[in-house]
Amino acid sequence: xxxxxxxxxxxxxxAASPTxxxxxxxxxxxxxxxxxxxxxxxxxxxxVARRELQERVAITGVGCLGPCSQGPLLAIDPDGALFAGVxxxxxxxxxxxxxxxxxxxxxxxxxxxLAWRPAAGEQVDIGRxxxxxxxxxxxxxCGLIDPERxxxxxxxxxxxxxxxxxxxxxxxxxxxxxxRSGLRGRGGAGYxxxxxxxxxxxxxxxxxxxxxxADEGDPGAFMDRSVLEGDPHxxxxxxxxxxxxxxxxxxxxxxxxxxxxAIVNLRRAIEQARRRHLLGAGLFGAPFGFTVELxxxxxxxxxxxxxxxxxxxxxQRGTPRPRPPYPAEAGVWGRPTLINNVExxxxxxxxxREGAEWFAAIGTxxxxxxxxxCLTGKVCRGGLVEVPMGTSxxxxxxxxxxxxxxxxxxxxxxxxxxxxxxxxxxxLHTSVDYESLQALGTIMGSGGMVxxxxxxxMVAIAAFFMAFCRDESxxxxxxxxxxxxxxxxLLQKHLAGDATAADLAQLEALCPxxxxxxxxxxxxxxxxxxxxxxxxxxxxxxxxxxxGPTAAATGx
Amino acid sequence: MSxxxxxxxxxxxxxxxxxxxxxxxREVWVxxxxxxxxxxxxxxxxxxxxxxxxxxxxxxxxxxxxxVAEGMVVHTxxxxxxDYRRTVIEMLFTEGNHVCAICVAxxxxxxxxxxxxxxxxxxxxxxxxxxxxxxxSHPHFGLDHxxxxxxxxxxxxxxxxxxxxxxxxGWRGEHCRIIAGLNEPWGAVDACTDCGKCVQVCPTGAxxxxxxxxxxxxxxxxxxxxxxxxRARGQQTR
Amino acid sequence: xxLRFATVWLAGCSGCHMSFFDLDEWLIExxxxxxxxxxxxxxxxxxxxxDVDVCLVEGGVANADNLELLLQVRARTRLLVxxxxxxxxxxxxxxxxxxxxxxxxxRRGYLELADGSGQLPHAPGLVPExxxxxxxxxxxxxxxxxxxxxPPSAARIRAFLEPMLQxxxxxxxxxxxxxxx
Ligand SMILES: Cc1cc2nc3c(=O)[nH]c(=O)nc-3n(C[C@H](O)[C@H](O)[C@H](O)COP(=O)(O)O)c2cc1C
Ligand code: SF4
Ligand code: SF4
Ligand code: SF4
Ligand code: SF4
Ligand code: FES
Ligand code: FES
Numbered sequence: 001x002x003x004x005x006x007x008x009x010x011x012x013x014x015a016a017s018p019t020x021x022x023x024x025x026x027x028x029x030x031x032x033x034x035x036x037x038x039x040x041x042x043x044x045x046x047x048v049a050r051r052e053l054q055e056r057v058a059i060t061g062v063g064c065l066g067p068c069s070q071g072p073l074l075a076i077d078p079d080g081a082l083f084a085g086v087x088x089x090x091x092x093x094x095x096x097x098x099x100x101x102x103x104x105x106x107x108x109x110x111x112x113x114l115a116w117r118p119a120a121g122e123q124v125d126i127g128r129x130x131x132x133x134x135x136x137x138x139x140x141x142c143g144l145i146d147p148e149r150x151x152x153x154x155x156x157x158x159x160x161x162x163x164x165x166x167x168x169x170x171x172x173x174x175x176x177x178x179x180r181s182g183l184r185g186r187g188g189a190g191y192x193x194x195x196x197x198x199x200x201x202x203x204x205x206x207x208x209x210x211x212x213x214a215d216e217g218d219p220g221a222f223m224d225r226s227v228l229e230g231d232p233h234x235x236x237x238x239x240x241x242x243x244x245x246x247x248x249x250x251x252x253x254x255x256x257x258x259x260x261x262a263i264v265n266l267r268r269a270i271e272q273a274r275r276r277h278l279l280g281a282g283l284f285g286a287p288f289g290f291t292v293e294l295x296x297x298x299x300x301x302x303x304x305x306x307x308x309x310x311x312x313x314x315x316q317r318g319t320p321r322p323r324p325p326y327p328a329e330a331g332v333w334g335r336p337t338l339i340n341n342v343e344x345x346x347x348x349x350x351x352x353r354e355g356a357e358w359f360a361a362i363g364t365x366x367x368x369x370x371x372x373x374c375l376t377g378k379v380c381r382g383g384l385v386e387v388p389m390g391t392s393x394x395x396x397x398x399x400x401x402x403x404x405x406x407x408x409x410x411x412x413x414x415x416x417x418x419x420x421x422x423x424x425x426x427x428l429h430t431s432v433d434y435e436s437l438q439a440l441g442t443i444m445g446s447g448g449m450v451x452x453x454x455x456x457x458m459v460a461i462a463a464f465f466m467a468f469c470r471d472e473s474x475x476x477x478x479x480x481x482x483x484x485x486x487x488x489x490l491l492q493k494h495l496a497g498d499a500t501a502a503d504l505a506q507l508e509a510l511c512p513x514x515x516x517x518x519x520x521x522x523x524x525x526x527x528x529x530x531x532x533x534x535x536x537x538x539x540x541x542x543x544x545x546x547x548g549p550t551a552a553a554t555g556x
Numbered sequence: 557m558s559x560x561x562x563x564x565x566x567x568x569x570x571x572x573x574x575x576x577x578x579x580x581x582r583e584v585w586v587x588x589x590x591x592x593x594x595x596x597x598x599x600x601x602x603x604x605x606x607x608x609x610x611x612x613x614x615x616x617x618x619x620x621x622x623x624v625a626e627g628m629v630v631h632t633x634x635x636x637x638x639d640y641r642r643t644v645i646e647m648l649f650t651e652g653n654h655v656c657a658i659c660v661a662x663x664x665x666x667x668x669x670x671x672x673x674x675x676x677x678x679x680x681x682x683x684x685x686x687x688x689x690x691x692x693s694h695p696h697f698g699l700d701h702x703x704x705x706x707x708x709x710x711x712x713x714x715x716x717x718x719x720x721x722x723x724x725x726g727w728r729g730e731h732c733r734i735i736a737g738l739n740e741p742w743g744a745v746d747a748c749t750d751c752g753k754c755v756q757v758c759p760t761g762a763x764x765x766x767x768x769x770x771x772x773x774x775x776x777x778x779x780x781x782x783x784x785x786x787r788a789r790g791q792q793t794r
Numbered sequence: 795x796x797l798r799f800a801t802v803w804l805a806g807c808s809g810c811h812m813s814f815f816d817l818d819e820w821l822i823e824x825x826x827x828x829x830x831x832x833x834x835x836x837x838x839x840x841x842x843x844x845d846v847d848v849c850l851v852e853g854g855v856a857n858a859d860n861l862e863l864l865l866q867v868r869a870r871t872r873l874l875v876x877x878x879x880x881x882x883x884x885x886x887x888x889x890x891x892x893x894x895x896x897x898x899x900x901r902r903g904y905l906e907l908a909d910g911s912g913q914l915p916h917a918p919g920l921v922p923e924x925x926x927x928x929x930x931x932x933x934x935x936x937x938x939x940x941x942x943x944x945p946p947s948a949a950r951i952r953a954f955l956e957p958m959l960q961x962x963x964x965x966x967x968x969x970x971x972x973x974x975x
Contacts, residue, residue: 300728317725322601322621475706475725475732477602482647485730486681506680513643516616517604653892655885656975657944668973677940677972678882682933685884685891771975 021056022098023077025143028061029229030261031222032071036087040072043091051095056102060152063142063230066131067124067383068222069376075143081114085121093119129399130381135362135388137370138346142230147265150272153233159278161352162240166284174245175201178348180356182368187213187304187341188419188446189521190367190434196338199328200246203336208248210239210290211313211332211339214255214262215297215304218417219468221448223372224342226384228255228262231346232269236292238345240279241352243290246338251292254309256299266294301418301472305520306339308474319474320520341446343372363389367433371444377414377451378404387432394428397451408453412536416445418465418472419525421532422458441532443525458537459544462530463491469526480523483514487530494541500548504541508534562628577619577630578606588632589641589670591648591759592707593620594777596784597716600708605644605670608632616640642674646681651730653685653702660773661761667705691736693743697755697765699734704762706732710754717784722748734762756780797847797959799828801835801877802867804860805887805928806853809945810878811835814850816948827959842866848958850877850941854884855929859922868935873958876931879944879974886944888928896924940966942974 026032026041044059065073070084076098086094097116104110117123126132136142145152153159165174179194200208212235216224228235239251255263270292273279281289295313297303303318310331312318331337347369351359360368367389373396375382380402387396393413397403404410412422421442423430430436437444452461470484490507493499499507511527511534518524534541561570564577567584576599581588592603601618608619611629619632631637648667656662688701711723711734722745726735737745755763756775764773803811811834817824830836831843842863849871855861868874879885890899905912915921931937941954950971954964966972 302728319725322618470729473729475727475729476600477604478644478647478705479604481706481729481732482651485651485684486647489682509639510643513640517607517640517644519601519604649883653889654883654974655879655889657879657885659975662975663973665975668975669969672969672973675967675972677942677966678876678930678932678937683884683888683891683930685888685927687892687894 021058022102023058023060024094024098025060025062025065025075025077027063027065027068027071027073027143028147028261029064029068029226030259031064031068032073033261035071037072039088040074040086040091043088044095047092047095051099053095053099053102057095057098060146061148062144063147064139064226064384065143066134066385067381069382070121070124073124076114079113080126082124082126083118083121084124086118087120090118090121128381128402129395130383130385130401133391133395133400134386135370136386137350137362138227138234138343138372139230139384139386140350141234142226145231147230147232148268150233150269150276153231157353158233158349159237159273161349162237162244162278163284165241165244165352166286166288171201171245171247174241174352177352177356178245181347181351181359182356182363183344183347183351183359184367184434185341186343186347186371186446188416188443190444193340193344196328196340197242197245199326200248200336200338203328205336207250207335208243208246209332209335209337210243210246210248210251211309211327211337212239212251212253212342212345213304213306213309213339214253214259214342215301215309216256216259216342216446217299217301217304217472218419218446218448220376220450221374221417221446223374223384223447225259225262227342227346227372228259229265232262232265233273234349235342235345236266236269236273236279238348239292240283240290241348242338242340242345244288246336248336248338249289249291251290252295252313252332253292254295254297254303254313256303257296258299263294263296270294300474301468302474302520302522305522307520309339310337319476320522322519343447364431364433364435366435367444371432371447373447373449375401375449375451377449378408378410378453378456379451380405382451389433390431392428393423393430393432396432396449397428401451404451404453406453408455410451411454411456412452412458414442414450414452414461414529415448416443416525416528417448418468419443419521419528420445420448421528422452422461422536424536441535442528457495458533458540459491459494462533463488463495465529466491466526469522473522473526474520477517477519477523479514479517480519480526483510483518483523484526486510487514487527491530494544497544497546499545501545502548504545560624560626560628562624562626562630564630565632571624573623575624577608577617577622577624577628580624581619581630581632586632587673588619589673590620591666591670591705592709594709594713594757594780596777596780597709597712597757600712603644603705603707605641607637607640609634609637638674641670642676643681645671645674645676646679648705649676650679650681650683651686652704653688655702658770659703659761660764660768660770661703662771664771664774665761666759686730688733691742692766693741694748694750695743696750696767697742697752697763699736699742700762700764701733702762703760704734705760706734707759708734709757709759710734710763713753713757713780717780718749718751718753720747720749720751723754753780797828798831798843798845799824800830800832800837800842800846800849800867800871802832802842802849802851802863803834804851804853804864804881804931805856806878806880807886808834808852810850810852810880810943813943813945813948814951817952818948820948820952824955824959842870844870846871848873848875850875851881851931852877854880854887855925855931855934856887857922857924861925861934864931864934873938874931874935875939875941875954876937877941878946879942881931882940882942883974884928884930888930891927895926899924939964940972942972944975 175197183193184190308318308320327337372386410425466488470488473480475481515527571580589605599621601621606619607616609631691699715721736742876882957964
């Protein structure tokens with residue numbers, strides 16, 4: 001709805017007058033907590049109490065503010081000034097500066113930029129492309145509201161779309177709205193969400209299930225975590241609307257155990273919603289009810305695969321099974337089950353609120369809306385960004401991320417994690433949408449975006465991802481269990497400079513075999529990083545070969 | 557009973573709805589290699605040997621699980637499938653330790669049979685020689701993990717047919733291993749009824765009768781299908 | 795001109811060579827068709843000669859001598875045949891690979907399993923050094939043909955050699971020709 005710079009400058013709806021109350025929004029998401037955000041927040045609260053400013057300065061915890069690599073971060077309302085690298089030692093100075101401002105008499109004094117700076121940190125210019133080129137739909141309230149207080153979410157309209165859906169729309173109308181919006185699943189594969197909902201809605205059966213996939217296993221990705229930590233009610237409401245649309249009464253959120261804060265925030269949010277009769281039986285006076293339970297997974301990557309996830313929810317070993325039957329037909333305990341990703345559910349409320357046409361007007365022909373990315377790697381400004389589909393990689397990486405540090409020069413951008421591939425610098429003009437990325441041999445994936453500069457060894461990258469798949473293979477099917485080991489061995493041989501042309505031929509023969517014969521998406525996509533680096537950086541493989549038998553000599 | 561007509565490697569065949577491609581192929585004498593599949597046990601489609609090409613379907617499908625459909629055109633033996641099958645077999649041989657000459661199943665082993673069928677005279681993939689244990693704690697039977705191909709037939713027969721659920725799969729990926737009870741020595745698991753069904757269905761020499769020595773393990777799976785069918789008809793209850 | 799024929803014995807039990815002897819009277823026919831230029835069982839020549847046409851190599855590559863000889867064989871032979879399961883899969887000699895290295899193997903054999911006064915063998919130049927792992931031939935050098943079996947039966951060896959001697963490729967198909975074990 002808003003670009004982040006606007007969002008940063010927007011006061012809480014309850015703020016009586018911009019200057020009568022100042023609000024400090026402290027990022028309380030995992031990234032900043034790791035850097036000492038909890039101590040900072042405590043320090044601020046103490047300093048406010050010491051100066052008896054509780055009525056004039058509000059200290060609130062909020063979800064991720066975006067440029068996580070520079071944490072801990074905080075923002076000060078009403079003007080939304082953003083500061084990075086703030087520590088507990090800065091707390092007293094900041095409150096003193098705010099106290100000074102509150103005493104200001106002239107308007108000029110009140111509106112002058114805050115002179116305070118964190119000792120070791122800096123003020124972040126929210127006029128930079130990192131903020132201005134964003135379009136926050138999924139994250140519209142993330143970083144603005146206190147995720148611990150349901151009131152904060154309700155002030156910004158939470159559960160209003162659920163009420164409207166239940167009281168004013170038929171389930172079929174809700175499904176139709178989602179279908180017309182063009183929303184596609186954000187969990188990786190991009191399956192049309194409306195179609196999935198329609199399939200589950202059509203299935204016979206009284207007891208259907210809605211599952212939110214919050215397993216988020218891609219190394220380095222934390223989009224879903226940020227949403228769950230910063231705006232949990234958004235996801236709960238999206239799930240409840242989905243449940244109404246498909247005729248389900250039971251919901252599960254499958255979340256990895258490492259996401260401690262998200263689990264705490266979700267548990268609290270579920271309890272709060274339940275107390276207010278926003279979850280539970282007989283919602284909004286209608287015969288519709290919906291309950292949500294958390295299922296905490298032990299953090300196996302493969303448990304993000306939907307059939308493995310279902311097994312895990314059922315208490316079985318988390319291994320995939322062949323599809324069909326799809327979860328829509330037979331999911332949790334054999335019941336028709338709708339599985340969507342966190343970000344998919346987080347898009348539901350704005351679509352209902354603003355309309356399908358509004359959503360469909362954002363993005364490209366085949367990819368509507370926005371996508372949240374975790375911009376990491378060799379990039380000056382990394383963090384969580386939300387951009388309209390169709391934004392070019394160049395815009396995201398060079399403009400918003402401000403390119404590679406140390407002027408090393410950008411070499412490639414990796415998307416889709418272990419299931420994806422690289423886009424070389426020469427193709428950086430590529431638009432970020434499902435079709436364009438697929439045409440280049442990579443995928444949108446769930447939102448990991450790793451920037452690589454010229455110091456990056458592409459064979460090592462391929463080996464890194466293969467090692468990941470080797471470790472994470474569930475071991476059920478042969479091509480993935482044994483194939484990832486063989487592929488990893490071949491890549492290590494290349495890295496060590498021991499590979500011959502025959503080994504390269506072996507590598508190239510094994511990739512399609514593993515991709516085409518593996519049982520689930522993990523094995524099917526495990527060769528992608530290899531194929532992609534072979535496609536764009538083949539010379540790096542060739543340069544390492546040592547003389548030796550040719551392919552023909554060893555039977556390949 | 558409605559019928560679906562399809563072609564398998566050019567042979568027209570009509571089968572009842574719900575029949576698998578594997579059963580349909582056998583009907584017209586088209587051999588499709590299998591390992592994890594065993595009539596009478598639930599399908600898992602894990603070994604990937606039976607994958608076939610279906611025209612108009614971009615993905616290879618397991619014949620042991622895919623039901624026949626009207627007008628399907630199935631190819632079971634294309635050069636691509638031949639190469640992939642051989643690779644699967646090579647992966648199985650290289651991920652364990654198969655020293656056939658000293659194995660109880662030598663000469664009667666389904667993995668050996670499959671190797672012959674796919675024309676494997678050597679492995680193009682390197683041998684890994686993992687360090688795997690042998691469990692001889694059971695009074696009558698033994699489990700040599702070196703020869704286990706993780707087909708899970710033992711897991712399924714013990715759970716689905718014997719009802720004892722002694723076996724499971726532990727760990728993941730290359731570290732997967734069949735475990736008895738809660739990863740206990742087999743002999744320490746009280747639930748085991750000593751029925752020997754797992755030994756009977758094991759396609760390799762991994763599970764064996766201690767009385768057998770090299771080349772002496774003979775198995776016959778016909779009884780399983782017969783038992784399961786008889787139970788389904790209520791003719792036999794155990 | 796007669797084919798220059800050789801057999802080589804690396805890390806194997808010599809069973810493949812014994813099976814070769816089971817060819818019985820056919821050996822006499824064979825002897826008329828080939829010149830045996832190198833063989834542990836049918837020749838006294840100690841160095842592997844040049845320009846060998848066909849060589850059957852038994853056994854895996856387990857020590858420095860095996861490796862040196864195999865490299866010679868490859869360089870001097872037109873058709874190198876992996877002869878038997880040990881040559882093709884490392885088989886029984888390969889069972890020591892699970893100990894992961896030469897040192898643990900020596901320790902196991904000469905110290906841990908010794909009855910009391912064990913000591914590690916040390917005779918540089920006399921006892922060849924063990925390689926870290928026993929490898930099948932084709933993981934070391936390119937191999938032209940594979941003749942599996944532990945040992946390959948005399949019938950299988952003959953079915954392999956007969957076409958070979960006519961300058962044709964043997965058909966390596968079916969249980970009779972390629973079953974391991
Ligand atoms: C190995 C593997 C891991 C996956 N991990 C996740 C995950 O962590 N989160 C997720 O939402 N989807 C994951 N998926 C995709 C899910 O199977 C499923 O397609 C998705 O949750 C559907 O939701 P969507 O339609 O909203 O994208 C994974 C798939 C595979 C094959
Ligand atoms: S592809 Fe890998 S993760 Fe998926 S079922 Fe097979 S072994 Fe398991
Ligand atoms: S199980 Fe025994 S006979 Fe079968 S392949 Fe393995 S070692 Fe050979
Ligand atoms: S002997 Fe019978 S009960 Fe025991 S593990 Fe095998 S199948 Fe199960
Ligand atoms: S022990 Fe035998 S039946 Fe069980 S998984 Fe291993 S190979 Fe299959
Ligand atoms: S975690 Fe604090 S800004 Fe993202
Ligand atoms: S027999 Fe079909 S996958 Fe194993």
